[in-house]
Amino acid sequence: MANLKEIQRQIKSVSNTQKTTRAMKLVSTAKLRRAEELAKRSRLFAQKTNQVIAEIASRIHCNKIGGIQNRCFVQNDAPETIDIIFVTADKGLCGGFNMQTIKAVKRLMSEYKNKNVNVRIRGIGKKGIEFFTFNKVELLDEVKNLSSAPDMVRSSEFMARSIRDFNDGIVDAVYLVYNGYKNVITQELHINQILPVSIGDFDCESAKNTVLELEAQDEEKMLDSLVNKYAEYNMYYALIDSVAAEHSARMQAMDAATNNAKQMVKSLTVKYNKARQEAITTELIEIISGVESMK
Amino acid sequence: MHTLNLEVLTPSGSIFNGPVQSVTVPGEEGEFGVLSQHVALTTLLKAGVIDIIQENGKKQSIVVNWGVVQIANNIVTVLVDGAVAIRGDSESDVAKALEEAKALISSVADSSAMIASVSARVESAAHSHLF
Numbered sequence: 001m002a003n004l005k006e007i008q009r010q011i012k013s014v015s016n017t018q019k020t021t022r023a024m025k026l027v028s029t030a031k032l033r034r035a036e037e038l039a040k041r042s043r044l045f046a047q048k049t050n051q052v053i054a055e056i057a058s059r060i061h062c063n064k065i066g067g068i069q070n071r072c073f074v075q076n077d078a079p080e081t082i083d084i085i086f087v088t089a090d091k092g093l094c095g096g097f098n099m100q101t102i103k104a105v106k107r108l109m110s111e112y113k114n115k116n117v118n119v120r121i122r123g124i125g126k127k128g129i130e131f132f133t134f135n136k137v138e139l140l141d142e143v144k145n146l147s148s149a150p151d152m153v154r155s156s157e158f159m160a161r162s163i164r165d166f167n168d169g170i171v172d173a174v175y176l177v178y179n180g181y182k183n184v185i186t187q188e189l190h191i192n193q194i195l196p197v198s199i200g201d202f203d204c205e206s207a208k209n210t211v212l213e214l215e216a217q218d219e220e221k222m223l224d225s226l227v228n229k230y231a232e233y234n235m236y237y238a239l240i241d242s243v244a245a246e247h248s249a250r251m252q253a254m255d256a257a258t259n260n261a262k263q264m265v266k267s268l269t270v271k272y273n274k275a276r277q278e279a280i281t282t283e284l285i286e287i288i289s290g291v292e293s294m295k
Numbered sequence: 296m297h298t299l300n301l302e303v304l305t306p307s308g309s310i311f312n313g314p315v316q317s318v319t320v321p322g323e324e325g326e327f328g329v330l331s332q333h334v335a336l337t338t339l340l341k342a343g344v345i346d347i348i349q350e351n352g353k354k355q356s357i358v359v360n361w362g363v364v365q366i367a368n369n370i371v372t373v374l375v376d377g378a379v380a381i382r383g384d385s386e387s388d389v390a391k392a393l394e395e396a397k398a399l400i401s402s403v404a405d406s407s408a409m410i411a412s413v414s415a416r417v418e419s420a421a422h423s424h425l426f
Contacts, residue, residue, distance in 0.1 A: 041308035
C-alpha cells in the first residue's frame with residue numbers, strides 16, 4: 001500500500017510542475033509577441049545603418065582616401081587587445097540559449113588567446129556573468145538587469161566605454177556576441193565585429209566608379225558621430241534581438257517540459273494502476289487461501 | 296515627372312517610404328533640397344524639419360532630432376533617431392503631432408533660438424497641412 005501512496009504523490013508533484021511550465025510557456029508567448037514586434041520594427045533600421053556604414057568603410061578601404069585617419073575604418077589584422085561583449089539572459093530555464101552564447105564567447109576567447117591577443121570580456125546578463133565568475137574568468141564589466149529590459153540610455157553608456165577605449169588605442173577590436181531571434185523556433189548566434197567597421201564582402205570593383213561624397217567641413221567629426229551612433233545602435237539592437245530570442249527559447253523549452261511532464265504522468269498512472277491491481281489480486285489470493293484452509 | 300525614392304527610418308520603424316518629387320532636409324551645414332538625379336552624397340542632419348513633396352504634389356513634414364542621409368542612385372535614405380510626422384485626418388490629430396514634435400525638438404536642441412525657429416517651421420507646416 002505504501003507503494004501506491006508513493007506513486008500518487010509523484011503524480012501530483014509532476015502535474016504541479018506541469019502547471020508551472022505551462023504557465024511559464026504562456027507568459028513567454030505573450031512576452032515574445034511584444035519583443036518580436038519591437039525587434040522586427042528595429043531590424044530595418046539596424047540593417048540600413050550597417051549598410052550605410054559598411055559602404056563608407058569599404059569606400060575608404062578601396063579608394064584609400066587620404067586624410068581619413070579614423071581608426072574605426074582602418075582594418076587591423078594584428079590586434080593586440082580586443083573587447084568581447086556578450087549578451088545573455090538574466091534568467092535561466094530557456095534551454096541551451098545562454099550556453100550557446102557562452103560557448104561562442106569561450107571559443108572566440110581561446111582563439112585570440114592562442115594568438116597571444118589580450119582579451120577583455122564585458123558581460124551583459126546575469127547568467128553569462130555567473131558562469132564566467134564561477135569559472136574564474138575575469139570580467140571587465142558586469143551589467144545585470146539590462147538584457148531583460150533593454151534600455152537605449154544604459155546600453156549606450158555601456159557601449160561608450162568600448163568606443164572610447166577603441167579611439168584611445170587601448171583596444172584594437174570590439175566584438176559583440178549574442179543569440180538573436182530568427183523565428184519562433186530557431187535562434188541564431190551572432191558574432192559581430194563592431195569596431196573597426198567590418199567591410200564584409202563588399203566588392204571594390206563596384207565602388208571604383210563612384211566617389212565617396214561626404215558633405216561637411218570636417219569629415220572626421222561626421223564619421224565620429226556616425227560611428228558612435230552605429231555602435232550604440234548595434235548594441236541596443238543586440239539587446240532587443242536577444243530578448244526576443246530568449247522568450248522564444250524559453251517558450252520552446254517550457255513546451256518541451258510540459259510535454260515531458262505529460263508523458264511522465266501517463267506512465268506513472270499506468271504504474272499506479274498496475275500496483276493497484278496487484279494489491280487487489282494479492283488480497284483476493286489471501287482471502288481465498290484463508291477460506292480454503294478453513295475447509 | 297522625375298521622381299526619387301525616399302525612405303525615412305527610425306529605430307522604431309519606417310515613417311515614410313515611397314516616391315517623391317523633392318525633399319528638403321536640414322543638413323549639418325545648412326538646409327538643402329534634393330531632386331531626382333541628385334549627386335551621391337552622405338551627410339549628417341541636425342534637428343529640424345524634413346519637407347517632402349510627394350508624387351501627387353501633396354506636402355508632408357517630418358520633424359527629426361538627429362540623423363544621417365545617404366543619397367545614391369535616386370534613392371534617398373534618411374536614418375533618424377527620433378521623428379514625428381506632422382499629419383493626421385483631423386485638427387486634433389495634427390495638434391497632437393505638433394505637441395510631440397515640439398517635445399522632440401526641445402529635448403535635443405541646445406539653444407532656445409533654434410527651438411523657436413524649428414517650432415515656427417513646424418507650425419507653418421501644420422497649417423499648410425490643414426488648410
